[in-house]
Amino acid sequence: MSKVRVAAFGVSLDGFSAGPNQSLENPLGVGFPEVMGWFFPTRFFKSMHGGQGDGEAGVDNSMAEKSFENVGAWILGRNMFGPVRGPWPDENWKGWWGDEPPYHCQAFVLTHHARPVLRMKGGTDFHFVTDGIHAALEGAKQAAGGRDVRIGGGVATVRQYLQARLIDELHLAQRPTLLGRGENLFAGLDLPSLGYQCTDRIAGERATHLILRRSQAVVKERISETAQVR
Numbered sequence: 001m002s003k004v005r006v007a008a009f010g011v012s013l014d015g016f017s018a019g020p021n022q023s024l025e026n027p028l029g030v031g032f033p034e035v036m037g038w039f040f041p042t043r044f045f046k047s048m049h050g051g052q053g054d055g056e057a058g059v060d061n062s063m064a065e066k067s068f069e070n071v072g073a074w075i076l077g078r079n080m081f082g083p084v085r086g087p088w089p090d091e092n093w094k095g096w097w098g099d100e101p102p103y104h105c106q107a108f109v110l111t112h113h114a115r116p117v118l119r120m121k122g123g124t125d126f127h128f129v130t131d132g133i134h135a136a137l138e139g140a141k142q143a144a145g146g147r148d149v150r151i152g153g154g155v156a157t158v159r160q161y162l163q164a165r166l167i168d169e170l171h172l173a174q175r176p177t178l179l180g181r182g183e184n185l186f187a188g189l190d191l192p193s194l195g196y197q198c199t200d201r202i203a204g205e206r207a208t209h210l211i212l213r214r215s216q217a218v219v220k221e222r223i224s225e226t227a228q229v230r
Contacts, residue, residue, distance in 0.1 A: 038207035072144025077157035
């Protein structure tokens with residue numbers, strides 16, 4: 001069964017999943033690369049950047065590999081696509097990743113400003129969605145063809161999908177790092193009331209991998225609500 005999921009999503013010990021002052025020079029925000037310090041040494045990350053046989057092959061690597069398995073489409077917030085704010089001044093900005101992004105499938109970017117579909121090398125097409133999270137999810141599910149839809153971030157996007165109880169599973173990679181500032185993933189969210197519980201904890205070399213899942217009771221409630229609306 002296909003899932004809507006968040007995977008390999010870094011979080012600091014004090015709950016921040018992005019650093020402050022994101023910019024072209026600091027795409028993850030100031031200080032956040034330390035939180036993602038579990039991911040960068042892995043063989044999987046190295047292979048994404050052309051390394052052959054380099055990197056570590058432990059638990060963290062295994063979790064990184066699993067985060068890309070069975071993904072048929074992605075949903076990204078505007079900040080995950082780039083630092084440009086407001087109306088697009090032109091179509092020159094094509095993402096953080098160069099000519100060949102790591103997605104290799106259809107990716108749906110949430111934005112308030114329309115832009116034509118952007119086709120990149122390696123099979124990644126960016127669709128710019130202006131009518132909200134539900135429209136993006138509907139398009140992503142159709143594009144995924146029965147595989148999983150991965151919510152890639154950023155923090156505001158994950159929070160919106162959590163609040164709407166649309167995420168089935170979250171894999172959070174928590175590092176023992178205190179940021180103090182940035183975008184807090186959990187602030188103001190009552191995850192138990194939204195139906196989420198932590199079902200697994202896996203110790204990696206540099207991070208603790210926490211798996212949160214939405215209870216089946218909440219899933220049935222959502223199905224019932226949808227049926228009543230129809």
